[in-house]
Amino acid sequence: MKRVDYPAPITELVAQLRRMPGIGPRSAERIALWMNQSRDARPVEIAKAIQAAAESVRPCERCGFFSTGPMCEICADPSRNTELLCVVEQATDILPLERTGVYRGRYHALGGRIAPLDHVGPEQLRIDELLRRIDAETPHEVILALGADVEGEATANYLADLLRDKPITVTRIAQGLPAGGGLESADELTLSRAMSGRR
Numbered sequence: 001m002k003r004v005d006y007p008a009p010i011t012e013l014v015a016q017l018r019r020m021p022g023i024g025p026r027s028a029e030r031i032a033l034w035m036n037q038s039r040d041a042r043p044v045e046i047a048k049a050i051q052a053a054a055e056s057v058r059p060c061e062r063c064g065f066f067s068t069g070p071m072c073e074i075c076a077d078p079s080r081n082t083e084l085l086c087v088v089e090q091a092t093d094i095l096p097l098e099r100t101g102v103y104r105g106r107y108h109a110l111g112g113r114i115a116p117l118d119h120v121g122p123e124q125l126r127i128d129e130l131l132r133r134i135d136a137e138t139p140h141e142v143i144l145a146l147g148a149d150v151e152g153e154a155t156a157n158y159l160a161d162l163l164r165d166k167p168i169t170v171t172r173i174a175q176g177l178p179a180g181g182g183l184e185s186a187d188e189l190t191l192s193r194a195m196s197g198r199r
Contacts, residue, residue, distance in 0.1 A: 010036060062133070064109030064126060065091045074098070074107060081105040085139040087130065087159065089113045089146055097145065105143075108133060113146065113155040122158060130159075134166060141169045148175050148189070 005011060010032055017028035035043040059065070060072035067073075074080065074094070084105025088094055091109040110125045134142065144159060146152040156172060163170050176194030 006032075059091065059109075063094075063107045064111060065094050065107060079104075082137060083140040084143065085134070085137070085141070086143040086145050089152070089155070093145065106137075106139075110155070113151045114158055115151045125155075127159070127162070131162065134163070134168065139168060141171060143171050143173060145173045148193075 006014070013032040013035070014025075014028045017023050017031050018025060020028075023031070035041045035046065056068050057066050058068075060067040060075055061070050062075045063072060065072040065074060069076075081104050084103070085108055086097065086103060086105055087108050087110065088097070089110055089112060091111075094107050094109065097103055097107075108126070108130050110127065110130070112120055112125055114120060114122060114125070142159075142163060144156045146156045160170050174193075176190065
């Protein structure tokens with residue numbers, strides 16, 4: 001007896017949804033069925049929005065953030081502090097910093113971090129672009145806002161070595177306990193940094 005499955009278009013939609021990060025088989029199936037059955041789903045609008053984003057959004061030529069033109073809103077903003085340049089791993093790291101409202105400088109997304117086990121070396125990152133940008137824009141301070149894991153530390157150390165001879169100050173963002181977190185759940189490295197970075 002032949003096994004019955006969804007019609008081919010739904011099966012294909014499920015397969016495409018499963019390719020997305022964080023979407024497992026059951027979630028993909030639920031989303032596909034919702035798009036097909038719900039009156040509020042508006043799948044045509046969803047498809048148009050996906051297509052529009054894919055066709056019009058690209059990395060900013062200067063910093064790597066999301067943009068619909070050659071430069072993003074941040075790089076095009078003349079009120080930004082040009083003396084500060086914050087280096088992050090991914091373009092997605094910019095918005096959390098931006099939403100704090102504390103930082104008004106510029107950004108540079110590396111496009112990843114040095115991870116030899118994943119075959120990602122400095123040449124795969126936007127490090128050459130960073131060096132050219134520092135030479136052209138001459139910021140006074142470069143802030144390394146990279147992860148506190150092994151790869152983030154390796155990337156930060158690599159960049160600090162490259163920037164050592166340049167007439168700039170290289171700093172790291174402070175690291176410590178998250179808001180609402182207790183001491184009992186913090187690891188030794190986090191506690192050590194929280195103590196040494198106290199103010």
